[in-house]
Amino acid sequence: MDSLDKMFKPDSVAIIGASNSEGKVGYIIVNNLLEGNYKGKIYPINPKDDEIQGLKSYKSVLDLPEAPDLAVISIPSKGVNPVLEECGKKSIKNVVVISAGFKEIGGEGVKLEEELKSIAEKYDMNLIGPNSLGISDSHTPLNASFSQSMPPKGNMAFISQSGAMMVAIIDWSFTSGIGFSKCISLGNKAGTTEIELIENLANDPETAVITVYLESVSESDDFINTLRTVSKKKPIVVLKSGCSVAGAAAASSHTGALAGSDTAFTTAFEQAGIFRVTTMDELFEVASAFSNCELPKGRNMAVITNAGGGGVLSVDSMERHNINIADFSDETVKKLEEILPLEAACTDPVDVLGDAPTDRYKDTLEILLDSDEVDAISIIVCPTAKADTDGIADAIIEGTKDSNKPVLVVNMGGPSFTEPNKKLRENEIPVYVFPESAVKVTDYLASFEELQHKKFDTPVDDIDDVDKEAVEKIFEKVKADGRDTLLGSEAYAVAEAYGISAAPIKLSTSAEEAADLAEEMEFPVVLKIASDKILHKSDIGGVKVGISNRDEAKEAYDEIIANAKKAHPDIVPDGVEVQKMMDSGIEVIVGMVRDEQFGPMISFGMGGVLVNLIEDVSFKLAKGLSSEEIDEQINETKVSKLLKGYRGEAPGDIDEVKNTIKRVAKLTLDFDDISELDINPVFVYEEGSSALDIKIKL
């Protein structure tokens, strides 16, 4: 795809469907271009009129004296594809289709959209829409949209899958004091996707932060790795809606039930370095901090407040958002004591008292900006009788000019702060009404800073000692047998081929063979009827534990076969499986559910029979899984405390756990046919581990 530069900075724009009738979309777009002070050439295209809103109009793009950089199409859906074909012939590379009546109406619309898509592909066009509200760039300036007003200028890009939400947000921005670089209404995403736009905006000098409202994520070969290359450059904040219960209920495997459809999105965003928020409010609260602030070096926050309550509320929030109360050095405390009254609090949060004049704020800010113990500062101002809200704003603007720390202002109130807020925003200092917001955004700022240090190695790809062919053969056999579930012995063989430590299970088809296998894997062993058709094996006498010699093994074999025959005369068992009895260890579960969009998702957590009740599980996508992420996955669970040696108990072999996770990832990435996999429990020992029960479903 060509760069999208000319899409947002076109030297000329054609509006196909331009109109002189007020209220018509084709009128509004031409009008918006004119009103929005677009400086390039505007070519209205219209079959009837010779002049549109004072501009020379053309019958077709084919008649234009040049190929415009951008075409905006706003005609009834039936006519769009022929016109798009014309655009292609005219070598127009950027097209926005406003027209609705495509995929979103189903039936005929779906066909029209397929056609539209193939025309765009044929001519290698960048295509936004159809069913888009249009695009705007406040720096160009270009308002090639249906939206009534040009968004206020700023450095926040906003991509929205909902046109109406975009209109709402632009309207809201006029009172909330945020500004945009580009606004893009995605529409049906038939051509250019949000992923391509994000990649592009990451290199846009006018954009400091990318905000996205999404209802679905576009298909991508490698979502995580694609976005990882850009998410470190610029913060990407996404509000993805549509976390449905229905999806979660549908997931069927053990760990799948815990996953829910939304887990894959959350996990994908996280691994891609994208910040996911849950409300519209939060989306812009966070974005406004990214759009203005320096990044903190760490998570130590200082609060300056003229109301004790504001400090306490900040501290409460810090706990919720993993932000630390800054631990001032003696030197810092001493400096503060020198400038503050006796009753003031000179540790964090710094209470400059209700009667604080401007200078007290100014001097405190100076000291804290200078203190190495402080990574970020929240300044809280209550409009007390003595507070010169305007003067304090000036002092903050002046004091932070050369600062490299994020400073967030909390002006608690309304009319008292109208002017100060305006002034602060003009000087790129974010302002909030309540203390909680400043803490919350600091969490995001710090997370983006931490993202810079993340290493993305490829431990899964690096595994080269697996026997793929052996697994292929097993799967072929299972399929040939008309089964979709592997026998225990088959699953063990798969684990063995992929270097996953497991308790040996082998299939015997005679008493003698059972005894041989048992001897080979060393007694004691368990014998179990082998059949995917017999479900409650213990109940029918199909399991014998604690077999400790050859004679017992042979006897057990015969008994099991007899019991099975008695209970299910119609079923021919595959034989009897011999499994080595293992010492018990720390029980963990490693599993996989395959997400339609993002591929294998690996689960890890506390194992055992109560796994679904305890719900101590963490998910990561296998694609792109890094060593750091495997560490994270383990550490996010409660069972990790057991693995590290809980209350004086012996620890577990964490390297072995990592190895199992990595190899399950490798296996499920190598074989698309595995639809579900669950190893529960894996016994983790002080040295080594052993997968006890491996379930693989194709």
Add this chain to the structure above:
Amino acid sequence: MDSLDKMFKPDSVAIIGASNSEGKVGYIIVNNLLEGNYKGKIYPINPKDDEIQGLKSYKSVLDLPEAPDLAVISIPSKGVNPVLEECGKKSIKNVVVISAGFKEIGGEGVKLEEELKSIAEKYDMNLIGPNSLGISDSHTPLNASFSQSMPPKGNMAFISQSGAMMVAIIDWSFTSGIGFSKCISLGNKAGTTEIELIENLANDPETAVITVYLESVSESDDFINTLRTVSKKKPIVVLKSGCSVAGAAAASSHTGALAGSDTAFTTAFEQAGIFRVTTMDELFEVASAFSNCELPKGRNMAVITNAGGGGVLSVDSMERHNINIADFSDETVKKLEEILPLEAACTDPVDVLGDAPTDRYKDTLEILLDSDEVDAISIIVCPTAKADTDGIADAIIEGTKDSNKPVLVVNMGGPSFTEPNKKLRENEIPVYVFPESAVKVTDYLASFEELQHKKFDTPVDDIDDVDKEAVEKIFEKVKADGRDTLLGSEAYAVAEAYGISAAPIKLSTSAEEAADLAEEMEFPVVLKIASDKILHKSDIGGVKVGISNRDEAKEAYDEIIANAKKAHPDIVPDGVEVQKMMDSGIEVIVGMVRDEQFGPMISFGMGGVLVNLIEDVSFKLAKGLSSEEIDEQINETKVSKLLKGYRGEAPGDIDEVKNTIKRVAKLTLDFDDISELDINPVFVYEEGSSALDIKIKL
């Protein structure tokens, strides 16, 4: 205490420390009374001037021609107590002390405040402060405060422990469109507490909802029962700040470590029927709904939106807030289909499409207000080109006039909604900017409706078959021995005296006695060295399990004594405890930590060795514990699923669990000397239960 009516509706007010110097607090208060159109008599009190701001001034309250209904004191702290004494002599019943310099400065201030308190008590005064910002009542109107502006009139009472926060909130209210009945700055709470104020406001016809910002909760004999009597009458929404980690870390017992100091507050508020919020924003978001809305009959919410995205975001929020998507009847769907275009969504959320004119909103609203399947309605408006934001507001006002369902409006945008928002608020319809808010507040509205149906019985007080004397004797012995921890056999005896089912443990001091006890409780038994000084009993050979006859018992006794002597020659054990071996059951934990302010707090959850890791625990305060709350406590845990029969397993005897909780509550309420109690595990069987390990610390 007298009713506080005259405090807020005084016929006359004396301002002690009234002043003619602008900027002085004594000036501002007189000025605020005048500017605030206070209609009663104002008596400035000042030793120097004869006239204050045009009003006749007096040297002392003793000189006044009558006893004013309210006195406001604003003079340096040293002079306050003598003046308060004069107020008492003059029979002034309501006093607000603005002056600072009391408890908050420590040392001398603490003494001054004690004195102040006793004077107020002596004369049976209602006293607000000291260190208060004052009070205001927008209906009287009375602005007896230091705050620059009279808060906008409304039906929300606001009590604040922080003066500066009150100023901030009043300032903010001018832009946020909320209005107040009364604002009260608590100051140091030396006299009238927030609890007394809440009790009083519950009967105030001008107040519909009580909002409170608290940093500490005042002492009260019976917080839960006092507030329960009023919390059903009027919604009480509290932001309690200061949830410190430090407190949590200090808690020492097993369950205490999970509790944290803040848990007691949360639990107390919940049991008292108070809504606790975590941010300032939420406090007023929720309060504005209570102040305007009807209560929903249930949790089924319908959404009307002109943007699909708004609907999806609402549904996402519903899941988070336990609100249901309304399930429309065929009839409702049919009615909607008749009035809406083909492309509109006629199930919940109802998408009236981006081009929706006013009538489409109006008609949809009418149908949904009329539908029994809908308990609450959220109306989302995006300022699309076709949306007549003003007309829609009018239609909503008109359409909801006779409605008895809560209708919440989400006007997504800024300038497009300036007028509509004003209009809606004037007509007592709450307006929000984002869809999430409407859903969140509906959760609170529904919870308040549900509170109306809560029954507060007293199952703990009703227990009358306990042997208090037996427990007293045991505790006396423990104390006499200089111990603070009970032996297992003592704890068992306590449990027995209080009807808590437990595995018998008895103390033997000879081999013969051990055998007798074992026989009495029936074999098999466990023998255990009895000593609070020997910690790792198993390690030194101090425990013998599976003893199945008299001979084994005697032999085990002697061995244990010998082993103990060998390992700890200096310790004289109390003997050997004999405990009946029980079948294992579903493991639960029942415990108690004593909160300094709220008394015994009972914990319940999944038991076993990993209790602190799994953290499946729910807390309730013992005081006032109702049967419904015991049910809730059980149902809030994951282990409740095991008790109900998990995945085909046998269920547990839930009645027995309730019995144990009730009796632990009774025991710990009866005996203040119990500082900690932990029963872990309790084995719960299909019938009955058995406490295995009971730890009681005095």
